[in-house]
Amino acid sequence: MSQRELVVLGTASQVPTRHRNHNGYLLRWDGEGLLFDPGEGTQRQMLLAGASATGITRIAVSHFHGDHCLGLPGVVQRINLDRVPHPVDAYYPASGQVFFERLRHASAYHPTAEIREHPIAGSGPLPAPGAPFALEAVRLSHPVESFGYRLTEPDGLRLRPERLRELGLRGPAVGVLQREGRVEVDGRTVTVEQVGEVRPGQRFAFVMDTRLCDGVAELAEGADLLVIESTFLDQDAALAEEHGHLTAAQAARVAAAAGVRRLVLTHFSQRYPDLAGHLAEAARHFDGEIVVAEDLARVPVPPRR
Known part of the structure; x- marks a missing residue:
């Protein structure tokens, strides 16, 4: 069974607390x-959450x-220690290439896994080999170059059982229709469009350190699940603006x-x-579901619309 959920490993900002990891x-x-x-x-939070390095397919910074x-x-190093058998794609601002290299090679270890680097120079689609979704980055507004990420699943098609019955489609004929988009039944051609309806793809957005800017709205548009920084309260809005954060x-x-x-x-x-x-x-401003994230919490992606 497919699983779509967010595992929260840390919720602090610059300074961790007794209850909030970075x-x-x-x-x-x-x-x-x-x-x-x-x-x-x-790495330790992943252990506490029951998440393994083998399950990581992509890293996005x-x-x-530092936080x-x-x-x-x-x-x-854990990815290499566990000899993760699949390539891991890494996305990060190109302007921080030197930092990525320092972090990736911070100490001695034996490399066994393939990590494919994808430095980001600007907003736009990202290479996501093998993924069943599109991935893109959008520039944000922070004292250092910062990007948010959006994952978009393509729309699909759901076959309507009542239409299949009306047109006399069953068993192997349904399989042919799904594979080829059309099937011959009793001397007539039935197309998948005649028996299907659009199944909207789901969207996930990740908006981290930024003040308000066009990129925030662009990332959030139509998201089923939006993870977004809310470092401050409105009483400290001036601090948020000064340091490049949101309330x-x-x-x-x-x-x-x-x-x-x-949210x-x-x-x-x-x-x-x-x-x-x-x-x-x-x-006061959003009447949908709000989750105030806690360390080690699991937040499911909402069911399809």
Whole structure:
């Protein structure tokens, strides 16, 4: 059975707390495992969450501030230690190439796995060999170059059982129709369009360190699951703008305008020991489902529309 869920490995911003590890988010999408922003301690958080290095197929780093990338050395070395048999694709801002190389080769280890580097120079589609989805990066606004990521599943086609019955299609004929798009039945041709309906593909968006900009809205548009930083509350909006971050209210307003189905708030400043304010602030602007992320929580992708 396919599995689509977000495993939250850490929810802190620059400074971790007793209850919040540095960032780390593992998106399980059918047979894929996309690890976003592995901050310090990610390898151990994966152990606590029951996630293995073998399940990682892609790593995506939004930017090279330490709370989003200092766990990369341990993750890379664990991938090699476990002799992960498949290639792992790594995405990151091209302007941070020197940082990626330092992190990837932070200490001595025996390389056994293939890690394919995909430095990002600007917004646009990303190479995603073998993936059942399209992956793209969108530039954000932060003191250092930062990109958000969006995963888009192509629309599919669902066969309508009542139409199959009406047209006398059953058994092997249905299989032919699915494979070839058409089938001959009783001297007539039936096409898949006659018995099917569009099944919208699902979307996931990851928006990390940024102030409000066009890229935030672009990433969030139509997302079934939006993971978005909400470092501050509106009372500290000036700080958010100065340091290139969002408030919970800003994140919620973006989600509402974009038609998001499930909103996940994360990346919380240590100045807020209690996150009830984030939930209350977001709820004033977004009437969909809101998840205030907690370390080691699992957040399912909503069922198809």
